[in-house]
Amino acid sequence: MTTTSPARTSRGSAIRRRTLLTPYVFLAPALGVLGFFVLWPMVRALFTSFTNSSIIGTSEFTGLANYERLFSDPAFGNALLNTLVYVVATTPVSILLALGLALLLNRRFAGRTFFRAVIFFPFVVSFGIISIAWSFILDPQVGLVIGWLQQLGIPTGNGLRDPAWAMPLVAFVGIWRNLGFYMVLFLAGLQSVPRELYEAAEIDGAGGWCRFRSITLPLISNTTMFVVIIATIFAFQAFDHIYVMTNGGPFFKTETLVMLIYRTGFENFQMGYAAAISWVLVVVVLALSLAQMAFFNRRAVRY
Numbered sequence: 001m002t003t004t005s006p007a008r009t010s011r012g013s014a015i016r017r018r019t020l021l022t023p024y025v026f027l028a029p030a031l032g033v034l035g036f037f038v039l040w041p042m043v044r045a046l047f048t049s050f051t052n053s054s055i056i057g058t059s060e061f062t063g064l065a066n067y068e069r070l071f072s073d074p075a076f077g078n079a080l081l082n083t084l085v086y087v088v089a090t091t092p093v094s095i096l097l098a099l100g101l102a103l104l105l106n107r108r109f110a111g112r113t114f115f116r117a118v119i120f121f122p123f124v125v126s127f128g129i130i131s132i133a134w135s136f137i138l139d140p141q142v143g144l145v146i147g148w149l150q151q152l153g154i155p156t157g158n159g160l161r162d163p164a165w166a167m168p169l170v171a172f173v174g175i176w177r178n179l180g181f182y183m184v185l186f187l188a189g190l191q192s193v194p195r196e197l198y199e200a201a202e203i204d205g206a207g208g209w210c211r212f213r214s215i216t217l218p219l220i221s222n223t224t225m226f227v228v229i230i231a232t233i234f235a236f237q238a239f240d241h242i243y244v245m246t247n248g249g250p251f252f253k254t255e256t257l258v259m260l261i262y263r264t265g266f267e268n269f270q271m272g273y274a275a276a277i278s279w280v281l282v283v284v285v286l287a288l289s290l291a292q293m294a295f296f297n298r299r300a301v302r303y
C-alpha cells in the first residue's frame with residue numbers, strides 16, 4: 001500500500017489552485033475595465049433614474065415619478081415610434097443585402113477582394129465625417145443624389161428638410177454604412193460551411209436554391225442570429241448620423257430615443273429623466289434580443 005506524503009499533497013493542491021486561478025488572473029484586467037466603464041455606469045444610471053437629478057443643483061429621490069412621466073410624455077412616444085420605424089426600415093434590408101453580397105463575394109472571381117474592401121470601407125471611417133458628406137450629397141440645392149433622382153422623375157421633396165423624406169434618407173445612410181460589417185460577418189459564416197456538402201448536393205442534382213435552403217441557411221444560423229441581434233442593437237442606438245444630418249428634425253421626425261436621451265440630459269439638464277429613458281431603451285433591446293435568440297434556437301432544433 002502506497003501513501004502520499006503531506007508535502008506532495010500540498011504541492012498538488014497548490015498546482016490545482018494555480019491552474020484554477022490562472023484564467024481569472026488573465027481575465028481580471030478586462031473584467032475590471034468592463035465593470036468600471038460599463039457595469040458601474042449602468043448601475044449608477046439606474047439609481048439616477050429614480051431621482052430628479054440635474055447637472056445644476058441637488059437631486060432628490062422621486063421613486064417611479066420619471067417612469068410614470070414617460071407614459072404621458074408625447075416626446076417619448078414620438079421618439080419611440082421613430083426608433084421603431086428606423087429599426088424596421090434598416091434592420092431587415094441591411095441583413096438581406098449583406099447576405100446577398102456575402103453569397104456573391106464568397107464566389108471566386110477576379111477583383112472580389114477589392115469589392116469586399118470597398119463595401120467594408122464605410123464602416124471603418126468616422127460616421128460623423130460620412131454624415132457631413134452625405135448632408136451635402138442629399139442637399140436639395142447642391143446635392144448630387146437629389147439631382148439625379150429628380151432627373152429620373154422621382155420626387156424627393158426638400159431632402160433632409162422634408163418631414164416625409166428625412167427618415168427614409170437617414171435610414172438609407174445607416175444601411176449603407178453598416179452593410180459592409182454585416183457582410184463580413186456573413187462571409188465568415190459562409191466560409192465555415194464545408195465545400196463537400198455542396199459538391200455532394202450537386203451530384204444529387206440539387207439546384208442553387210435547394211442548396212441554399214438545405215445547406216447554407218441551416219449551417220449559418222448562428223451567424224444569422226448574431227447579425228440580426230447586432231443589427232437590431234445598432235439600429236436602436238442610431239445617433240451619430242441623425243445628429244449630424246438632421247439633429248432630430250425636421251419637426252422631430254427623426255428624433256430617436258438616443259437623440260431624446262441626449263437632448264433631455266445634456267440640453268435640458270434633466271439627468272434623472274434621461275436615465276429613465278435610457279433604461280427603458282435597455283429593457284426594450286434586451287427583450288428583443290432574447291426573443292430573437294429564442295426564435296433562432298427553435299429553428300436550430302428544427303433543423
